[in-house]
Structures are given as structure tokens and as C-alpha cells.
Amino acid sequence: MTTLAFAATGAAQAAGLLHLDTLVADQVASKIFAKDPALWGPDAESESAIRLGWVEAPGVSAPLVTEINALRAELAAEGVTHIVLCGMGGSSLAPEVIAATAGVDLTVLDSTEPGQVRAAVADRLAHTAIVVSSKSGSTLETDSQRRIFEQEFTAAGIEARQRIVVVTDPGSPLDKAARQAGYRKVFNADPNVGGRYSGLTAFGLVPSGLAGVDVQALLDSAEEAAEFLREDDADNIGLRLGAALGGTAPLRNKVVIVDEGSGIVGFADWAEQLIAESTGKLGTGLLPVVAGPASPEVTEGLADVLVVRLVAGDADVELRDNEVSIAGDLGAQMMVWEFATAVAGRLLGINPFDQPDVEAAKAAARGLLDATPAPTPAVFTEGAIEVRAANADAGWLTGVSTVTGALTALIGTLPADGYLSVQAYLDRLANAPLAGIRDKLAGATARPVTFGWGPRFLHSTGQFHKGGPAIGVFLQVTGDAAQDLAIPERPFTFGQLIAAQAAGDAAVLADHGRPVLRLHLTDVDTGVEQLKTAVAALAGLRTEA
The missing domain is CATH 3.40.50.10490 (Glucose-6-phosphate isomerase like protein; domain 1)
Incomplete structure (x- = not known):
């Protein structure tokens, strides 16, 4: 059973009092899950219409679990026990937090720095398969990483095609090239999900699952959270978090995210992209700041800072003024933060699904x-x-x-x-x-x-x-x-x-x-x-x- 808990003080609490009644009356929660593209205004409607697939990702992604587990068993039988993810941004941040939280070994290569690339290629190559992950199928960094691994596999006498797994949108350049090249497996993701909202799609699940994570449990947790989030109710934690993020007056646009023993490893790094890329446009937005409990941003009480504490479900947390605490396991938290970011976008008056810059x-x-x-x-x-x-x-x-x-x-x-x-x-x-x-x-x-x-x-x-x-x-x-x-x-x-x-x-x-x-x-x-x-x-x- 997924357990979610939320508390707010000061400006964050006031934001809820200011906006929750309107959000409920406007049926924002149920309309998000109905994939209503009109929620973010006419300028955002065309983009929103093709970017709301994430609301049903836990159910849509369920059939992937069998395929992932079968491929993992095949690779293990061949002595392939090390997975390297070649990906950037939304293709790498979610798998990194999923694997780290589960305590599973996944090498995330999201750099073009020569030493970091060389180290990844040199690590257990004989027992390695790579997941090449790119939504567009044309990411320059990812293509470069694939090329070096393919070269080194071949030089080591390894059949490179059997060690390369691809995750991409259907019909992308990478999708076509991978199928033509005969790579081991191509997983197509839902094209109606933007990269930063894709953690519960093939982009998050394939590398994590191949590395050994129980991705079904992750999906189950997210599915349970979705049932709560779709309710037009003032107690909806996603609406409350969204109001706290995007509805403070004046806007506290530096969102300092602090882990206080949540049990989720690196969640703030994932949330950083989700929030910044979704809201930072048209001269406004929210800047996530990944900090520690004793960091100056947490202790100095700055007027433009909102502190969000990620806590364990059974934690007894004493909040300072202008703070939020939220508890929940990883799948639930991913759904909540995606939903809350979309709500914050509505309050900010921007399109949370594009990235024009x-x-x-x-x-x-x-x-x-x-x-x-x-x-x-x-x-x-x-x-x-x-x-x-x-x-x-x-x-x-x-x-x-x-x-x-x-x-x-x-x-x-x-x-x-x-x-x-x-x-x-x-x-x-x-x-x-x-x-x-x-x-x-x-x-x-x-x-x-x-x-x-x-x-x-x-x-x-x-x-x-x-x-x-x-x-x-x-x-x-x-x-x-x-x-x-x-x-x-x-x-x-x-x-x-x-x-x-x-x-x-x-x-x-x-x-x-x-x-x-x-x-x-x-x-x-x-x-x-x-x-x-x-x-x-x-x-x-x-x-x-």
C-alpha cells in the first residue's frame, strides 16, 4: 500500500489556502488525468495535447515488465551482468535514481568527458550490455557513446549487435537505424510523453529493469498514487504540492530540495530537471536547488526560498516557517511530482511541456x-x-x-x-x-x-x-x-x-x-x-x- 504524507507551513501553507478551492472547482486534477490540453491556455494547447501520456504510464508500461525480465534472463544466461546506460537528461536521471534507490548496479554514462567515457568502456566490457536511450533518436552525446562501445565490443571479439539495446520513440532516426543494424532489442516508448516525464515509461524502466530492479513494484506504487491524484479534493497531495511550488505570493522561486532520510537516493537530481525545464520560460519559473540539511539556503531563511524536505513516511518532522515536507516511496513520488509540476505550470501561466531554450x-x-x-x-x-x-x-x-x-x-x-x-x-x-x-x-x-x-x-x-x-x-x-x-x-x-x-x-x-x-x-x-x-x-x- 502506497503511503503519501504532506505538510506545509508559512507561505507554502498560505498558497494552498489561496489556490486549492479554485483548483478543485476547476476540476484540474480530474482534467489532467482526462488529458485535457486546455488546462494551460490556448498557446500551450497543441503541445499539451501530445504530452499527457505520463498520466497513464503505470498502466501502459505494465506489458514491458515481462519483456524486460525475459531479456534480463537471456543476458544473464550469456554472462552479461553489467548494464551501462548511454543517455542524457530525461533518459538518464530517472534510471539513475531508480537503480540507486533499489541498491542495484547501473553505470550511467551521461557525459562526453573523455576520462569518464574511457572509464565506462573499460569497466567489465566482456560482461557488459549497453542501453542506448534517446527520445529524439538524434542526441549527439548518446550517438557518440554508442559508437565508442560498438567499436570496443568489436575490437574485443564480442558481437556488438548482441550487446546493444535501444530505447527510443517509434519512427525516430535511432529506431530505424537500430532495427536496420539488427541490435539485440529495440523498445519503443510512448511518444506522447516528454523526456522529463518519462521515468515510468520504457526510458526509466528498461535500463533499471535490465540492471535488476523490480520495476513492477515501482509501477504498482505509481498506479496507487495515481488513484489519489485524480481526485478533485483539497486533500489531494499533488494539488497541495503544486500550489506550494507555483502559488506562493510573492513567488518563492528558489525551491530548495533536501533529503531528510526519505530512503530515495538522488531524487532531488531527478526533480531538478522536471521542475526547471518545465517551468523556466517566459521570464518566470522555479529554480530547484539540491541541498543538504545544513546548507545555507536551508538555514538562512531567505525571502525567495521555499524549502521542500523529502522525509520517511514515519518521520516526525518539525518544519520551520515556509517549508514543505513530503513522504512516499519512489513510484508514488514520481507521479506526485510530475502532477504537481503540471499544476504549478498552470498557476505560473506557462506551458510545462515545452523547452524552447x-x-x-x-x-x-x-x-x-x-x-x-x-x-x-x-x-x-x-x-x-x-x-x-x-x-x-x-x-x-x-x-x-x-x-x-x-x-x-x-x-x-x-x-x-x-x-x-x-x-x-x-x-x-x-x-x-x-x-x-x-x-x-x-x-x-x-x-x-x-x-x-x-x-x-x-x-x-x-x-x-x-x-x-x-x-x-x-x-x-x-x-x-x-x-x-x-x-x-x-x-x-x-x-x-x-x-x-x-x-x-x-x-x-x-x-x-x-x-x-x-x-x-x-x-x-x-x-x-x-x-x-x-x-x-x-x-x-x-x-x-
């Missing part, structure tokens, strides 16, 4: 790969860090000669209601400790700080950075790969690809008038330690002040 960075990266321009000269170099600004008019860097000074200058451009986004185009596994600078920067700035690994965040929070309110400032960290890696049958390498993705996104942000500080590490290990030291010095300056 995501393509800009992709186009810029492709242009740089074609043109391969010379890198912009550094403003200055300190140790292993080259310092640049993406903005042509970056007067805020004038006279600066240290990394700590550059960070101070960037922070000086923060508006009173702003946020700092750290974007690290590095190996997120080998350089995981770098994420520790997030809390230190939040303390130093007294503002919300997000931390994203590139290029994966481009498929999630990247939409908010460009389409949301113009209140962000950006710290981009790149590095020289110790050893580059060629992409088979492509005129560029993985190193060149990730460099183009970083430069392209920085250029688009700058074009949108966002301040962008670029730090390039000429030696990654040395540069990471130097950056951590610079951030620590920055935090010390605030303490002294």
Missing part, C-alpha cells in the same frame, strides 16, 4: 564543432587556472588578477534576488569532491547556488538558465583532458565535443545578458584543488566582513 546551446555547440575557432585568450592565468569571461563587455573583471578576485567580481554582479550557477564540465565521478564548493559559495554569497555537471545539466536546468528570469550569474569550469578519445567515424573527439558544448552554452548565456566567468583548468587535479582553495578564501572574506 534547450536547442540554442546544442546549435551553438554544433556550430563550434564545424568552425573550430581558436580559443579566446585568457584575461589572466593563475597557477593551473586560465580565467576568461564569456561576455564581451565584462567590465566586472577589469583589474582582477587572482581567481579569488575573479570569483568576488562575478558575485558582485548578483542581483538581490539572484542565484549563482556552477557548471563543471569535468568527469563527475573522478572529480565528485568538487561539488563541495556549492555550500561554501552559498555561504559566501548568502544566495542560492546550484551545481551542475556538464554537459548533463544542459538537458535539465539549462532551460531555466536561459528562459527563466534574468537573475543568474554563472561560473563555468572546464579542463584539459589528460588523454583525449576519438569518436569513431566522427571528425571530432570527445574532448573537442565537450569543449564545444561548454563554449556554446557560455556564448548563449552571454547573448542573454547573463554574466559568465570561465575557469579553465590546464591540469585538472591541480586546478580543482586550487579552485577549492580560492573558494575557501572567498568564504573567509565574507566571515571577516
Whole structure:
């Protein structure tokens, strides 16, 4: 039996009092489950009409379970016990949280960083099958990952076609190419589900199930939650969460998500994409901030922050003012948050199913790969860090000669209601400790700080950075790969690809008038330690002040 619990205080509670009666009277809950595309206004109607399949995903996906389990048994009988997921954004975030929560080994390759790609290819190749997952069927990162695995399988004397499983929309370029190539299995997902809402479709279930997760239990939990969510009732937890997210007045548009022993591993990373990409457009939206219980955003009581605590069902949680707590197991939580995000979109007056600004960075990266321009000269170099600004008019860097000074200058451009986004185009596994600078920067700035690994965040929070309110400032960290890696049958390498993705996104942000500080590490290990030291010095300056 699925157990869901919800509580709210302060502005979040007031948002419920303000909006719940209207949401119930307008039958928003039942209309969402009836797939009524008119709920988000006439401008969104055409897109909404083809993006509401997620409401019936638990039932529609049920027949997949038998196919997944059968393929898993076949692979195990052949000695294939290691699954690698090649996917980005919505194709990777849900399987990652599903597998991690179940304690199941699934390697998620959602990067073009050469070292991270090389490590994935070198890990248990003889016992590996890959799931190539792309809704559009034309994702450049995913195609590049498939190419390198196919090459290495063949070089090792392994029949590559028997080790490649594909998940994509029917009729996509990947669907056609995979069937023509004779890959082991092609799973088609429901085309009427957007990527970030696809966790309970083939995109979430196939890699997780092949890795060993009981996906039927996940679907059962989600199905039970759906029965509660379809009710037009003020006690509907999805309506209450949606009102808290999108209905505070004034809008608390920084949603700080904190895990307080929920038992779900990495849920906030999945919710981050769902919320940011769904709401960050037309100059408004909600910025999710993944934080810990002691993070500054949680403790400082900022006026534009809503804290959401993910808790265990039996937890006795004492909420501060302007906070929400929510409990439930993974399948139920996924349904609740998808539903609540759609409700928040209605309250914000936006279309929660499109992502108009995501393509800009992709186009810029492709242009740089074609043109391969010379890198912009550094403003200055300190140790292993080259310092640049993406903005042509970056007067805020004038006279600066240290990394700590550059960070101070960037922070000086923060508006009173702003946020700092750290974007690290590095190996997120080998350089995981770098994420520790997030809390230190939040303390130093007294503002919300997000931390994203590139290029994966481009498929999630990247939409908010460009389409949301113009209140962000950006710290981009790149590095020289110790050893580059060629992409088979492509005129560029993985190193060149990730460099183009970083430069392209920085250029688009700058074009949108966002301040962008670029730090390039000429030696990654040395540069990471130097950056951590610079951030620590920055935090010390605030303490002294």
C-alpha cells in the first residue's frame, strides 16, 4: 500500500489556502488525468495535447515488465551482468535514481568527458550490455557513446549487435537505424510523453529493469498514487504540492530540495530537471536547488526560498516557517511530482511541456564543432587556472588578477534576488569532491547556488538558465583532458565535443545578458584543488566582513 504524507507551513501553507478551492472547482486534477490540453491556455494547447501520456504510464508500461525480465534472463544466461546506460537528461536521471534507490548496479554514462567515457568502456566490457536511450533518436552525446562501445565490443571479439539495446520513440532516426543494424532489442516508448516525464515509461524502466530492479513494484506504487491524484479534493497531495511550488505570493522561486532520510537516493537530481525545464520560460519559473540539511539556503531563511524536505513516511518532522515536507516511496513520488509540476505550470501561466531554450546551446555547440575557432585568450592565468569571461563587455573583471578576485567580481554582479550557477564540465565521478564548493559559495554569497555537471545539466536546468528570469550569474569550469578519445567515424573527439558544448552554452548565456566567468583548468587535479582553495578564501572574506 502506497503511503503519501504532506505538510506545509508559512507561505507554502498560505498558497494552498489561496489556490486549492479554485483548483478543485476547476476540476484540474480530474482534467489532467482526462488529458485535457486546455488546462494551460490556448498557446500551450497543441503541445499539451501530445504530452499527457505520463498520466497513464503505470498502466501502459505494465506489458514491458515481462519483456524486460525475459531479456534480463537471456543476458544473464550469456554472462552479461553489467548494464551501462548511454543517455542524457530525461533518459538518464530517472534510471539513475531508480537503480540507486533499489541498491542495484547501473553505470550511467551521461557525459562526453573523455576520462569518464574511457572509464565506462573499460569497466567489465566482456560482461557488459549497453542501453542506448534517446527520445529524439538524434542526441549527439548518446550517438557518440554508442559508437565508442560498438567499436570496443568489436575490437574485443564480442558481437556488438548482441550487446546493444535501444530505447527510443517509434519512427525516430535511432529506431530505424537500430532495427536496420539488427541490435539485440529495440523498445519503443510512448511518444506522447516528454523526456522529463518519462521515468515510468520504457526510458526509466528498461535500463533499471535490465540492471535488476523490480520495476513492477515501482509501477504498482505509481498506479496507487495515481488513484489519489485524480481526485478533485483539497486533500489531494499533488494539488497541495503544486500550489506550494507555483502559488506562493510573492513567488518563492528558489525551491530548495533536501533529503531528510526519505530512503530515495538522488531524487532531488531527478526533480531538478522536471521542475526547471518545465517551468523556466517566459521570464518566470522555479529554480530547484539540491541541498543538504545544513546548507545555507536551508538555514538562512531567505525571502525567495521555499524549502521542500523529502522525509520517511514515519518521520516526525518539525518544519520551520515556509517549508514543505513530503513522504512516499519512489513510484508514488514520481507521479506526485510530475502532477504537481503540471499544476504549478498552470498557476505560473506557462506551458510545462515545452523547452524552447534547450536547442540554442546544442546549435551553438554544433556550430563550434564545424568552425573550430581558436580559443579566446585568457584575461589572466593563475597557477593551473586560465580565467576568461564569456561576455564581451565584462567590465566586472577589469583589474582582477587572482581567481579569488575573479570569483568576488562575478558575485558582485548578483542581483538581490539572484542565484549563482556552477557548471563543471569535468568527469563527475573522478572529480565528485568538487561539488563541495556549492555550500561554501552559498555561504559566501548568502544566495542560492546550484551545481551542475556538464554537459548533463544542459538537458535539465539549462532551460531555466536561459528562459527563466534574468537573475543568474554563472561560473563555468572546464579542463584539459589528460588523454583525449576519438569518436569513431566522427571528425571530432570527445574532448573537442565537450569543449564545444561548454563554449556554446557560455556564448548563449552571454547573448542573454547573463554574466559568465570561465575557469579553465590546464591540469585538472591541480586546478580543482586550487579552485577549492580560492573558494575557501572567498568564504573567509565574507566571515571577516
